[in-house]
Amino acid sequence: MVLNIAVLAGDGIGPEVTNEAVKVLKAVASRFGHDFTFTPALLGACAIDKYNEALPQETLEICREADAVLLGAVGHPKYDNNPDAPIRPEQGLLSIRKALQLFANIRPITIYDKLIPQSPLKADRIAGVDIAIYRELTGGIYFGEKYLSDDKTVATDVCSYSVKEIEQITHMAFKAAQNRRKKVTLVDKANVLETSRLWRRVVSQIAAEYPDVTLDFLFVDNAAMQLILNPKQFDVMLTENMFGDILSDEASVIGGSIGLAASASVGDKYSLFEPIHGSYPAATGKGIANPVASILSAALLLEHFDLYEEADTIKNAVAVSIDLNYCTPDIFADSTYSTDDVGDFIESMV
Amino acid sequence: MVLNIAVLAGDGIGPEVTNEAVKVLKAVASRFGHDFTFTPALLGACAIDKYNEALPQETLEICREADAVLLGAVGHPKYDNNPDAPIRPEQGLLSIRKALQLFANIRPITIYDKLIPQSPLKADRIAGVDIAIYRELTGGIYFGEKYLSDDKTVATDVCSYSVKEIEQITHMAFKAAQNRRKKVTLVDKANVLETSRLWRRVVSQIAAEYPDVTLDFLFVDNAAMQLILNPKQFDVMLTENMFGDILSDEASVIGGSIGLAASASVGDKYSLFEPIHGSYPAATGKGIANPVASILSAALLLEHFDLYEEADTIKNAVAVSIDLNYCTPDIFADSTYSTDDVGDFIESMV
Numbered sequence: 001m002v003l004n005i006a007v008l009a010g011d012g013i014g015p016e017v018t019n020e021a022v023k024v025l026k027a028v029a030s031r032f033g034h035d036f037t038f039t040p041a042l043l044g045a046c047a048i049d050k051y052n053e054a055l056p057q058e059t060l061e062i063c064r065e066a067d068a069v070l071l072g073a074v075g076h077p078k079y080d081n082n083p084d085a086p087i088r089p090e091q092g093l094l095s096i097r098k099a100l101q102l103f104a105n106i107r108p109i110t111i112y113d114k115l116i117p118q119s120p121l122k123a124d125r126i127a128g129v130d131i132a133i134y135r136e137l138t139g140g141i142y143f144g145e146k147y148l149s150d151d152k153t154v155a156t157d158v159c160s161y162s163v164k165e166i167e168q169i170t171h172m173a174f175k176a177a178q179n180r181r182k183k184v185t186l187v188d189k190a191n192v193l194e195t196s197r198l199w200r201r202v203v204s205q206i207a208a209e210y211p212d213v214t215l216d217f218l219f220v221d222n223a224a225m226q227l228i229l230n231p232k233q234f235d236v237m238l239t240e241n242m243f244g245d246i247l248s249d250e251a252s253v254i255g256g257s258i259g260l261a262a263s264a265s266v267g268d269k270y271s272l273f274e275p276i277h278g279s280y281p282a283a284t285g286k287g288i289a290n291p292v293a294s295i296l297s298a299a300l301l302l303e304h305f306d307l308y309e310e311a312d313t314i315k316n317a318v319a320v321s322i323d324l325n326y327c328t329p330d331i332f333a334d335s336t337y338s339t340d341d342v343g344d345f346i347e348s349m350v
Numbered sequence: 351m352v353l354n355i356a357v358l359a360g361d362g363i364g365p366e367v368t369n370e371a372v373k374v375l376k377a378v379a380s381r382f383g384h385d386f387t388f389t390p391a392l393l394g395a396c397a398i399d400k401y402n403e404a405l406p407q408e409t410l411e412i413c414r415e416a417d418a419v420l421l422g423a424v425g426h427p428k429y430d431n432n433p434d435a436p437i438r439p440e441q442g443l444l445s446i447r448k449a450l451q452l453f454a455n456i457r458p459i460t461i462y463d464k465l466i467p468q469s470p471l472k473a474d475r476i477a478g479v480d481i482a483i484y485r486e487l488t489g490g491i492y493f494g495e496k497y498l499s500d501d502k503t504v505a506t507d508v509c510s511y512s513v514k515e516i517e518q519i520t521h522m523a524f525k526a527a528q529n530r531r532k533k534v535t536l537v538d539k540a541n542v543l544e545t546s547r548l549w550r551r552v553v554s555q556i557a558a559e560y561p562d563v564t565l566d567f568l569f570v571d572n573a574a575m576q577l578i579l580n581p582k583q584f585d586v587m588l589t590e591n592m593f594g595d596i597l598s599d600e601a602s603v604i605g606g607s608i609g610l611a612a613s614a615s616v617g618d619k620y621s622l623f624e625p626i627h628g629s630y631p632a633a634t635g636k637g638i639a640n641p642v643a644s645i646l647s648a649a650l651l652l653e654h655f656d657l658y659e660e661a662d663t664i665k666n667a668v669a670v671s672i673d674l675n676y677c678t679p680d681i682f683a684d685s686t687y688s689t690d691d692v693g694d695f696i697e698s699m700v
């Protein structure tokens with residue numbers, strides 16, 4: 001298969017981990033006889049530095065022409081505590097999600113048996129956890145109007161959802177559930193929010209089209225608790241943008257390290273794959289960043305193109321690396337393996 | 351001391367647990383020679399059933415005339431999946447918070463050593479945890495405009511914050527930190543939300559008035575993760591209404607059961623004390639609800655009036671009940687002690 005992959009390595013540890021994912025994808029291409037090409041482009045703080053834009057037009061065009069996008073991470077601390085910064089790196093990420101209409105962000109949460117001792121949660125709660133979080137990615141408070149009053153004393157963010165926005169991800173979540181344990185949990189705050197009540201109405205209607213799938217509802221505060229108390233109760237978790245952001249980061253602790261958590265962002269036409277971790281400024285350039293989340297994002301990319309055997313090869317290689325303690329220090333604190341070492345090892349197993 | 355306490359037992363398990371708290375407060379009054387009177391009033395589903403209003407005027411007047419309010423829980427499942435219900439029980443809770451201007455909800459998170467084995471988290475992560483969550487309670491998306499378009503295809507919730515709203519709770523949080531470990535963590539989503547950027551600006555300015563207190567910042571997604579990975583890093587956690595709702599329920603798992611988590615809601619003039627758990631419909635009338643969260647809320651009420659010795663007496667009695675396994679089944683699954691048994695035991699220790 002010929003795949004042209006846009007590579008938006010981004011900021012902080014983004015380039016380091018993405019580099020390892022590309023390495024592994026190249027090994028897959030050569031082993032399975034595919035033709036993968038990689039086109040780099042700038043996004044985030046690195047793009048602001050060069051073009052004064054978080055998502056330059058050139059980058060967007062490269063992504064639109066590509067078959068898929070592999071993203072590292074965006075964000076730089078110099079913007080975080082400056083409320084007056086006119087452009088922020090994160091705008092690049094939000095803009096590309098919107099421009100490519102990547103309305104569903106899918107975050108699988110599982111745990112390697114070997115890593116159960118690393119998790120902050122007790123073994124009996126997490127062994128066998130298998131959750132797919134479906135987070136709406138192009139709507140809600142992330143993309144509503146924002147304003148600051150002229151005298152700077154009142155700030156406002158607007159959260160809106162349309163039936164159409166809810167429908168498209170809901171169908172995707174129910175179809176996924178049909179191939180899994182046939183349960184969808186809608187997480188919302190319907191006892192307070194109008195948008196949540198719309199979610200509940202639309203999702204309930206769509207559920208009738210999938211009689212083999214059970215739908216249940218959970219308020220977001222309770223969901224944040226249940227994810228830790230009893231994560232095994234969840235199969236597909238469906239939720240809006242902001243709640244999905246919070247719950248999926250929270251859920252990543254189950255697996256022992258956010259450095260292992262991958263995600264796929266998909267729409268009707270485009271797809272983008274990225275680790276759920278951020279740019280982790282404090283680790284930048286130290287060779288301690290875990291490349292596995294990025295490498296597993298590359299595996300999700302392959303699955304998206306039905307290259308299941310290729311994806312499994314990567315996933316197995318990752319499992320072997322973990323079994324052999326071939327991990328960065330976020331997993332085993334006394335480990336001396338670098339980002340590069342782990343990437344090389346996984347590449348060698350492909 | 352003479353205290354007139356309005357008792358809003360509410361729905362579900364609310365009346366059962368509140369009953370035990372009142373019992374314990376009566377024992378405190380008689381032991382310490384205080385004069386506590388209790389005035390019941392309706393709030394939530396029970397008020398809708400009787401008056402077709404979630405917060406009847408009469409209830410509000412009783413609360414305004416009282417020195418403090420003791421609240422059970424509100425909510426009934428018959429409203430949760432009915433997006434068209436014209437009145438919902440939760441409106442009663444939100445209206446009373448607003449009417450009494452209870453702008454700060456304080457949720458202490460600690461763990462009894464005896465209960466460390468009950469927590470879903472591993473012992474080394476949680477032993478010694480001591481967090482005070484300061485959640486803004488009368489602003490944000492909870493109280494912004496809400497609308498559904500006429501054709502019911504678009505729903506909207508507006509989130510606003512003013513400088514004044516941020517200032518009042520921030521001063522309270524910093525003062526609390528001065529009497530604790532002198533650290534405030536502001537949780538927000540300043541990389542996306544305008545309201546969060548206003549929070550960051552205002553809180554940073556106020557921090558300068560408290561040079562003995564350290565301020566740091568955390569994005570809400572990261573905070574949801576850090577609360578589980580390393581809860582000991584937190585002292586005072588300050589945040590807006592919706593994030594506080596989610597994070598405080600999540601944090602309650604640290605202590606092993608939400609059935610232990612109490613809260614105080616305070617403003618300049620009024621105060622209200624309630625467990626953080628909800629109405630727990632499935633447990634209603636079964637005698638299995640844990641009364642400790644309500645009893646500890648009564649202890650927070652006493653502390654609010656500087657009755658520290660009295661509050662400590664309650665807290666010690668609770669600690670003894672836990673030490674002796676005198677707990678409802680949410681704590682020890684094989685326990686046969688009922689709500690009433692636990693309340694009686696704690697009362698007897700006062």
Ligand SMILES: CC(C)[C@H](C(=O)O)[C@@H](O)C(=O)O
Nearest residue numbers: 075090093245276541542571
């Ligand atoms: C960087 C930030 C804007 C982003 C988000 O909130 O969506 C990140 O946390 C994520 O989850 O991908």
Ligand SMILES: CC(C)[C@H](C(=O)O)[C@@H](O)C(=O)O
Nearest residue numbers: 191192221425440443595626
């Ligand atoms: C019942 C609900 C409206 C309420 C809230 O979200 O504030 C509850 O969850 C709480 O935390 O007190």
